[in-house]
Amino acid sequence: MTKSVVIIGATSSLARSLAHQLAQRGTNLYLAARDEVELDRIAQDLKIRYHVSVGWSRFEALEFESHREICDRILAAANPLEGVILCMGELGNQPTAQTDINHALAIIQSNYTGAVSILTPLANALEQQGSGWIVGIGSVAGDRGRQSNYVYGSAKGALTLFLQGLRSRLSKVGVHVMTVKPGFMDTKMTFGLPGLFLVAQPDDVARDILKAVQKRKNTVYLPWFWWGIMTIIRAIPEPIFKKMKL
Amino acid sequence: MSNTVQQTLTGWGRYPVVKSTVQRPENLSTLSHSLSSSASQLARGLGRSYGDAPLNHSGQTVLMERLNRMVAFDAETGRLRCEAGVPLHEILAVFVPRGWFLSVTPGTKFVTVGGAIAFDVHGKNHHCAGSFARHVECFELLIASGEILTCSRTENADLFWATVGGMGLTGIILEAEFKLKKIASAYIKSFNIKAKNLDEAIALFAQYEPLYPYSVAWIDCLATGRSLGRSILMFGDTASLSDLSPQQQVNPLPIHEQSKLSIPLDAPSVLLNRYTMGSFNQLYYHRQMQKEQRAIAHYDPFFYPLDFVNDWNRLYGKRGFVQYQCVLPMATSHDGLTEILQRSSQKGWASFLAVLKRMGNQEAELLSFPMPGYTLALDIPIKPGLWAFLEELDQVVIRCGGRLYLAKDARVSPASFRAMYPQYEDWLAIKRQVDPDNHFRSTLSERLEIQP
Numbered sequence: 001m002t003k004s005v006v007i008i009g010a011t012s013s014l015a016r017s018l019a020h021q022l023a024q025r026g027t028n029l030y031l032a033a034r035d036e037v038e039l040d041r042i043a044q045d046l047k048i049r050y051h052v053s054v055g056w057s058r059f060e061a062l063e064f065e066s067h068r069e070i071c072d073r074i075l076a077a078a079n080p081l082e083g084v085i086l087c088m089g090e091l092g093n094q095p096t097a098q099t100d101i102n103h104a105l106a107i108i109q110s111n112y113t114g115a116v117s118i119l120t121p122l123a124n125a126l127e128q129q130g131s132g133w134i135v136g137i138g139s140v141a142g143d144r145g146r147q148s149n150y151v152y153g154s155a156k157g158a159l160t161l162f163l164q165g166l167r168s169r170l171s172k173v174g175v176h177v178m179t180v181k182p183g184f185m186d187t188k189m190t191f192g193l194p195g196l197f198l199v200a201q202p203d204d205v206a207r208d209i210l211k212a213v214q215k216r217k218n219t220v221y222l223p224w225f226w227w228g229i230m231t232i233i234r235a236i237p238e239p240i241f242k243k244m245k246l
Numbered sequence: 247m248s249n250t251v252q253q254t255l256t257g258w259g260r261y262p263v264v265k266s267t268v269q270r271p272e273n274l275s276t277l278s279h280s281l282s283s284s285a286s287q288l289a290r291g292l293g294r295s296y297g298d299a300p301l302n303h304s305g306q307t308v309l310m311e312r313l314n315r316m317v318a319f320d321a322e323t324g325r326l327r328c329e330a331g332v333p334l335h336e337i338l339a340v341f342v343p344r345g346w347f348l349s350v351t352p353g354t355k356f357v358t359v360g361g362a363i364a365f366d367v368h369g370k371n372h373h374c375a376g377s378f379a380r381h382v383e384c385f386e387l388l389i390a391s392g393e394i395l396t397c398s399r400t401e402n403a404d405l406f407w408a409t410v411g412g413m414g415l416t417g418i419i420l421e422a423e424f425k426l427k428k429i430a431s432a433y434i435k436s437f438n439i440k441a442k443n444l445d446e447a448i449a450l451f452a453q454y455e456p457l458y459p460y461s462v463a464w465i466d467c468l469a470t471g472r473s474l475g476r477s478i479l480m481f482g483d484t485a486s487l488s489d490l491s492p493q494q495q496v497n498p499l500p501i502h503e504q505s506k507l508s509i510p511l512d513a514p515s516v517l518l519n520r521y522t523m524g525s526f527n528q529l530y531y532h533r534q535m536q537k538e539q540r541a542i543a544h545y546d547p548f549f550y551p552l553d554f555v556n557d558w559n560r561l562y563g564k565r566g567f568v569q570y571q572c573v574l575p576m577a578t579s580h581d582g583l584t585e586i587l588q589r590s591s592q593k594g595w596a597s598f599l600a601v602l603k604r605m606g607n608q609e610a611e612l613l614s615f616p617m618p619g620y621t622l623a624l625d626i627p628i629k630p631g632l633w634a635f636l637e638e639l640d641q642v643v644i645r646c647g648g649r650l651y652l653a654k655d656a657r658v659s660p661a662s663f664r665a666m667y668p669q670y671e672d673w674l675a676i677k678r679q680v681d682p683d684n685h686f687r688s689t690l691s692e693r694l695e696i697q698p
Contacts, residue, residue, distance in 0.1 A: 192269070
């Protein structure tokens with residue numbers, strides 16, 4: 001029986017690339033995201049191109065009460081479940097978040113608390129099943145708090161710790177949890193932003209993610225050289241770092 | 247509205263080079279809300295138009311590449327509905343294995359559906375299948391007011407015909423529905439025949455064209471005297487299963503492979519002169535030894551011979567090149583082509599790739615290029631003196647009652663353009679209705695002084 005993969009935050013360009021590559025190898029999909037019109041179009045596209053079955057549900061990270069029901073719907077449709085990919089998150093606007101606390105909280109919820117809320121029941125289902133994998137998309141921004149995006153960075157950093165704990169817990173039952181830390185990607189988040197370098201294509205990052213999860217990697221930086229860049233950034237002593245403009 | 251960024255852009259001919267503010271909507275709803283209130287706008291697909299048609303130096307360029315969802319397919323009728331940014335190569339990759347092919351395809355598969363409609367592209371089967379628009383049922387058009395209109399032959403028909411071949415100047419095509427055609431295999435049964443001069447080429451087109459849905463000729467535009475217009479005519483038809491070798495029959499519907507060949511840098515322009523090109527053409531003509539040659543070819547080399555090198559436009563050097571593509575009516579074709587070929591071979595305005603093709607009846611007429619007659623396309627590297635020479639050719643084309651293909655153009659004058667497109671005023675009247683403030687503009691439309 002064909003297994004299914006669930007993608008939370010399925011309308012981002014990275015999620016679309018992942019969905020295409022999974023569908024191309026015959027995996028059924030279940031998509032969740034905020035924009036229903038877009039979900040339907042993406043699902044149609046995948047069905048037409050790859051002849052796989054694609055279900056979808058509207059999912060809003062900030063509406064916690066709805067998550068249980070969405071999760072039940074996902075588990076009923078995506079059965080048996082091969083894996084879960086968590087692609088949700090908003091970059092938000094750092095200067096706004098510094099004055100508008102609601103904006104800061106929205107960034108944290110869409111990147112972290114919302115993720116915890118939807119991932120917990122899905123992780124428990126995989127634990128019961130005793131197999132499968134979870135891929136969580138964190139960010140290099142979560143490796144060190146920087147003045148230019150620390151609200152977003154703190155939420156991604158928290159997600160990284162959450163995934164780390166979950167990995168340790170689920171490793172006992174054969175469920176693998178992988179954390180992905182992408183660098184700059186050519187998405188709507190980054191299009192037109194100044195000062196970006198080594199911008200990766202979502203298709204390439206998606207291919208590397210699927211390869212890495214097959215090899216059961218724990219944490220991957222993508223593209224790989226971001227591991228080196230972040231090692232250096234993390235190594236800068238705080239007295240110097242705080243004076244930098246990063 | 248999505249983020250914008252300043253980018254340097256060119257068309258495929260790499261001339262001219264302009265700076266533009268670029269935005270790239272990720273989906274249809276962002277695009278529908280991306281109309282700018284101040285700057286003019288132009289949608290851009292894969293930028294395969296040669297000259298200044300895919301550029302907008304004074305305003306915004308809207309990149310359509312992420313608008314690439316296929317939203318409906320009817321396996322009974324072959325009708326596909328998809329977003330305008332879907333490239334033709336993806337349609338082939340999805341549908342060839344299921345026995346469907348593009349009803350009309352241009353000479354590269356790296357164009358989008360939106361671009362194919364906006365330039366009403368034609369292919370090797372124009373003489374029997376018409377241009378791309380003939381197979382389009384309808385499309386959704388975002389116009390300057392922010393409204394989205396469904397356009398078809400029965401609904402907003404004027405706007406349908408003004409958008410077909412309208413080069414993006416009526417609005418942004420969001421989504422289109424068009425018909426694919428059934429094929430028995432991904433192979434073409436091809437028949438090549440040499441013509442020793444233009445007279446023979448024209449005679450052979452007339453003789454063989456009724457027998458084959460696909461035809462085109464490579465023409466040696468440097469040959470002179472009695473060899474003027476010598477060519478290799480290539481005809482083809484979709485191969486049936488019984489035409490294939492046992493090996494091909496195992497998988498009769500394979501798709502194209504992705505090309506890995508690229509040109510790493512611009513070729514020095516000294517490499518391109520009448521002698522190198524003359525030798526190339528000499529070799530090309532004599533490569534085929536026999537008068538006639540038959541083969542079974544995959545659709546990829548047959549329809550898209552140049553796609554196998556990714557950036558072949560770099561071969562023309564840093565200064566870029568133009569493609570001079572004209573069409574002449576049947577009655578004046580012979581004399582007009584003779585004059586054009588004589589002038590280019592005399593002056594040595596060389597071209598590796600000159601293509602001759604007979605065109606048939608054409609449905610869309612306002613700004614669409616095709617008309618019944620012969621079309622000739624010459625790729626010419628940009629060098630001093632070229633513009634004056636092409637002006638002379640323009641006059642020949644106008645005298646013959648022909649026109650230039652604006653998708654390839656970068657230099658024709660506003661007056662010549664008006665002489666070549668007698669229905670321009672009719673088109674402009676429709677543009678005036680939907681875009682009175684000239685919101686949708688391009689570097690080409692400004693050069694041609696297109697003003698509602």
